[in-house]
Amino acid sequence: MNWQNEILKTHTGQTGFFKQIEMEQTKTKAPFYAGDPVEVTKEKYNNCGIVDEVDEHLQECKVNMMDGKWAWFPMTELEHMQDPDVEIECEECDNGTVDGEIVCFQPASNCCGGCFRPEKCEICDGSGMVTKCIGDIIEEINTFEQIKF
Numbered sequence: 001m002n003w004q005n006e007i008l009k010t011h012t013g014q015t016g017f018f019k020q021i022e023m024e025q026t027k028t029k030a031p032f033y034a035g036d037p038v039e040v041t042k043e044k045y046n047n048c049g050i051v052d053e054v055d056e057h058l059q060e061c062k063v064n065m066m067d068g069k070w071a072w073f074p075m076t077e078l079e080h081m082q083d084p085d086v087e088i089e090c091e092e093c094d095n096g097t098v099d100g101e102i103v104c105f106q107p108a109s110n111c112c113g114g115c116f117r118p119e120k121c122e123i124c125d126g127s128g129m130v131t132k133c134i135g136d137i138i139e140e141i142n143t144f145e146q147i148k149f
Contacts, residue, residue, distance in 0.1 A: 032061050032075060037084040037134050040065075042077045048086060050138055051078075066134060068141045085131045093121035096128040 032038065036051045040063065049065035059075045066086070092098065097118040104115030120126035 032078060032080075037081040038063060038078045039081050040073055040077060041079055042073065048081060048134055050135060064138055064142075066137055066141075068145065081134070084134050086134050086137070087129045087131050088137065090121060090124035090128055090130045092123045093128065096121050096124060096126040 032051050032054055034051055034054060037048065038051055038061070039048045040046065047065050047067060049063040051061045052064045052070070053062040055061070055072075060072050061075060061078060062070060062072050063078070064070055090096070098121050099116035100119035101117055102115050103117050104111070106112075106115075121128075124130050
């Protein structure tokens, strides 16, 4: 490879064969693979997702984000998630409580709708948050987006 280094000294910034040699020498092995759960550490956009595609030459990854968006990010703005489980709000309750049994002695014609005794949600155990795998969340979003109304 010494002859290539000598040629590149005089042909840096060229196109074609010399550009290909330069790219091969500067290319690093991608630290991310398709299917890896990653966290985006960009200043204005802090979210997580799953890597869909990897472009080793541009050092970028296409990420399927948890908020339903797809975006390309430089590898320097991505970090591997140690744990693919994320904590999200429980969809079945309101801050850990659900409406329980009706405790009312008024006739149905005089119903105000506020006679339910609040009970602890069994899904989130009253915390209001559940832990789900990021892959399951993204799959649910993709399934929902495919449904045509």
